[in-house]
Amino acid sequence: MTEPAGVSGSFRDPGGFVFERDGRVFRVITRHSLDDWNAFAASELRRELERDRLLIGTRPAEPASAPKVLESGAQVVEHDRVPFVSYPYEWSFAMLKDAARLTLDLLERALAQGFILKDATSYNVQFLASRPTFIDVLSFARYREGEPWAGYNQFCKMFLYPLMLQAYKRVPFQSWLRSELEGIDPLSFSRLLSLRDRLRPGVLAHVQAHAWLQQRLAADPTSVRGEIRQAGLPRQAIVKNVRGLRRLVERLQSAEEKTVWAEYEHSCSYSEEARKQKEEFVREAVAAQQPQLVWDLGANIGRFSRIAAERADYVVAMDGDPASIDLLYRQARKEDGETILPLVMNLANLSPDQGWQGRERRSLAARGRPDLILALALLHHVRISANIPVESFLEWLADIGSALVIEFVTKEDARVRQLLLNKDDTYDDYERARFEACLARRFRLQRSQPLDGGTRFLYFARPLGAGDPD
Amino acid sequence: MLHHTTSSACRYSLPLLLLVLGLPAAAHAYVDPGAGSMFLQLLLGGSAGLLVVFRIFRERIYRFFGRRKDSQEK
Numbered sequence: 076m077t078e079p080a081g082v083s084g085s086f087r088d089p090g091g092f093v094f095e096r097d098g099r100v101f102r103v104i105t106r107h108s109l110d111d112w113n114a115f116a117a118s119e120l121r122r123e124l125e126r127d128r129l130l131i132g133t134r135p136a137e138p139a140s141a142p143k144v145l146e147s148g149a150q151v152v153e154h155d156r157v158p159f160v161s162y163p164y165e166w167s168f169a170m171l172k173d174a175a176r177l178t179l180d181l182l183e184r185a186l187a188q189g190f191i192l193k194d195a196t197s198y199n200v201q202f203l204a205s206r207p208t209f210i211d212v213l214s215f216a217r218y219r220e221g222e223p224w225a226g227y228n229q230f231c232k233m234f235l236y237p238l239m240l241q242a243y244k245r246v247p248f249q250s251w252l253r254s255e256l257e258g259i260d261p262l263s264f265s266r267l268l269s270l271r272d273r274l275r276p277g278v279l280a281h282v283q284a285h286a287w288l289q290q291r292l293a294a295d296p297t298s299v300r301g302e303i304r305q306a307g308l309p310r311q312a313i314v315k316n317v318r319g320l321r322r323l324v325e326r327l328q329s330a331e332e333k334t335v336w337a338e339y340e341h342s343c344s345y346s347e348e349a350r351k352q353k354e355e356f357v358r359e360a361v362a363a364q365q366p367q368l369v370w371d372l373g374a375n376i377g378r379f380s381r382i383a384a385e386r387a388d389y390v391v392a393m394d395g396d397p398a399s400i401d402l403l404y405r406q407a408r409k410e411d412g413e414t415i416l417p418l419v420m421n422l423a424n425l426s427p428d429q430g431w432q433g434r435e436r437r438s439l440a441a442r443g444r445p446d447l448i449l450a451l452a453l454l455h456h457v458r459i460s461a462n463i464p465v466e467s468f469l470e471w472l473a474d475i476g477s478a479l480v481i482e483f484v485t486k487e488d489a490r491v492r493q494l495l496l497n498k499d500d501t502y503d504d505y506e507r508a509r510f511e512a513c514l515a516r517r518f519r520l521q522r523s524q525p526l527d528g529g530t531r532f533l534y535f536a537r538p539l540g541a542g543d544p545d
Numbered sequence: 546m547l548h549h550t551t552s553s554a555c556r557y558s559l560p561l562l563l564l565v566l567g568l569p570a571a572a573h574a575y576v577d578p579g580a581g582s583m584f585l586q587l588l589l590g591g592s593a594g595l596l597v598v599f600r601i602f603r604e605r606i607y608r609f610f611g612r613r614k615d616s617q618e619k
Contacts, residue, residue, distance in 0.1 A: 115579070184566075223583040223586050223587075224586060225583075227582050227583075227585070227586050228579060228581075228582035278590055280585075280588075281585075281589075282587055284588065285581065285582065285585055287581075288581035288582075288584050288585050289581035289582070290581070291581065292580040292584060293580070293581070296578075298581065299580040299581075299584055300580055300583055302601050302604065303583050303584070303601065304589065305604075306597045306600045306601050306604070307597065308583075308586065308587060308590070308594070308597055309590070309593040309594070309596075309597065310588070311591070311593040312586065312587060312589075312590025312591060312593040312594035312597070313586065314591045315589070315590050315591040315593070316586055316590055319589060406608060441615070458581045518610075539610070545586065
């Protein structure tokens with residue numbers, strides 16, 4: 076049995092920590108949380124939430140599976156595995172909104188049954204394909220009458236303000252959340268809001284008042300927390316606030332951003348014939364590879380993610396444009412939602428290792444290697460817009476070690492000409508013969524096909540040395 | 546475009562106050578930000594919450610007068 080690797084993102088909670096062993100996920104529950112956990116584990120609430128797949132499945136495990144540092148009296152449980160971990164700064168607006176709804180719904184249900192959620196960080200939620208699931212079972216605690224909800228501040232910083240940033244100011248929240256793992260603070264956010272914004276739903280109460288009171292009571296010597304505890308905060312007050320937040324979140328909408336990308340699908344220059352050829356090519360490559368995990372890079376609104384999803388176990392659809400991923404997600408959510416995980420991801424600046432010792436939030440590469448990568452209608456953007464040399468990009472793909480479907484679009488093509496419009500054409504390496512040579516140095520070509528129209532070429536390749544007879 | 550969803554009268558005093566006051570200058574103290582959030586929960590907690598606010602302020606008033614009484618008795 077291999078030595079367990081502590082999941083380093085899980086060390087702050089004194090009530091327990093998560094670790095992995097042999098590809099399985101376990102959690103140690105220390106004596107601090109044991110009473111609350113036992114009460115919750117036995118409850119009807121937990122049964123309902125697991126049945127409805129709103130909460131990650133959890134089973135008892137033998138203490139022997141835990142690291143030797145286990146203290147006496149601690150318990151070990153095993154969780155269902157999340158196929159591909161993702162973080163709030165990779166989610167689109169609708170995904171963060173669904174995660175917020177989930178958190179508030181669970182909180183309200185918990186309160187109705189004598190429990191409460193101790194915290195409200197967006198890292199308590201993970202996406203299983205296109206469905207949000209609550210994973211931090213230790214957040215559930217028995218409700219003690221009179222105690223305020225400690226998660227309100229966190230809910231505002233990690234859910235409400237990012238959603239408002241997009242909904243009210245039309246500014247994407249992903250970059251901010253990637254930098255500030257604790258979320259957007261009330262004072263900074265309030266400074267972005269204009270006089271007119273103060274009239275928008277929720278701003279006066281949850282932003283202005285919050286920032287103001289935070290300032291005001293920071294200088295206050297008396298313990299407000301103690302006073303509140305002594306006076307007692309009634310459960311009904313918490314419920315009222317939670318319901319108000321729920322209504323507010325419901326109303327927040329991202330403007331139907333008709334960005335260049337979301338429009339791309341409609342204005343694409345493929346002929347009907349070329350489109351069919353491309354779809355068939357991808358379908359056949361997926362069938363030949365039988366992948367468990369597919370990465371669709373530059374997925375746009377997911378046309379080919381869906382094709383891959385017909386046969387693959389899991390597809391992570393990535394694109395740097397939040398509006399496209401949002402559309403992809405809302406569509407996938409309406410369909411079965413079991414296979415495609417959409418993520419906002421900039422290829423030129425992938426999610427890095429983050430947090431304490433760079434180990435709390437993992438880089439993209441560390442989360443699971445794909446069996447197949449789709450790089451369709453992508454290379455010209457990588458080379459011409461992002462200025463990344465063809466060689467370098469293919470090297471990165473080869474290092475990942477998966478099979479590849481890649482499309483080369485020549486400079487004669489209308490869309491590439493558009494990219495080159497205001498630039499000097501210094502892209503000598505962006506040329507089909509050179510590309511094919513570069514590809515052949517690192518991959519073994521399985522199939523290639525020119526598309527109708529003469530400017531687009533598809534390639535299906537496997538890494539060199541992957542099962543190659545030598 | 547005023548979009549307030551609640552009709553409770555006690556909700557308007559706070560918004561109006563803040564609309565007028567805006568925000569204070571930058572804070573200078575080090576204390577947990579949680580206190581402000583907890584207090585805000587009371588303000589947003591409808592009549593149940595406001596009752597608690599009232600009780601807290603009543604306690605403070607009692608304490609204030611309590612001290613005065615002590616000093617007079619000495």
